[in-house]
Amino acid sequence: MDQVSxxxxxxxxxxxxxxxxxxxxxxxxxxDLLAGAEVVDRxxxxxxxxxxxxxxxxFLPLLVHRYASSDLRSVTLTPGxxxxxxxxxxxxxxxxxxxx
Numbered sequence: 001m002d003q004v005s006x007x008x009x010x011x012x013x014x015x016x017x018x019x020x021x022x023x024x025x026x027x028x029x030x031x032d033l034l035a036g037a038e039v040v041d042r043x044x045x046x047x048x049x050x051x052x053x054x055x056x057x058x059f060l061p062l063l064v065h066r067y068a069s070s071d072l073r074s075v076t077l078t079p080g081x082x083x084x085x086x087x088x089x090x091x092x093x094x095x096x097x098x099x100x
């Protein structure tokens with residue numbers, strides 16, 4: 001009943017979609033000094049893209065915040081800033097994923 005008329009799309013940046021503005025602002029407050037604004041935006045875009053086809057959107061801001069926070073904590077704790085198990089900018093998965 002309380003649904004957005006347009007579906008989420010991986011092309012819609014989190015900052016442009018009203019459901020994610022507060023999530024983006026909070027993540028930037030919490031992680032910009034630790035990881036950098038560009039990394040926060042990249043991680044947030046990746047997490048939002050995971051839910052692009054979600055049919056139920058009620059809790060997406062909460063889920064996006066949770067997963068993005070977790071990924072950003074991993075980035076700040078991992079040497080080189082790579083998210084464990086994810087490819088970095090060169091397309092190479094971080095060493096933490098291959099060690100497990």
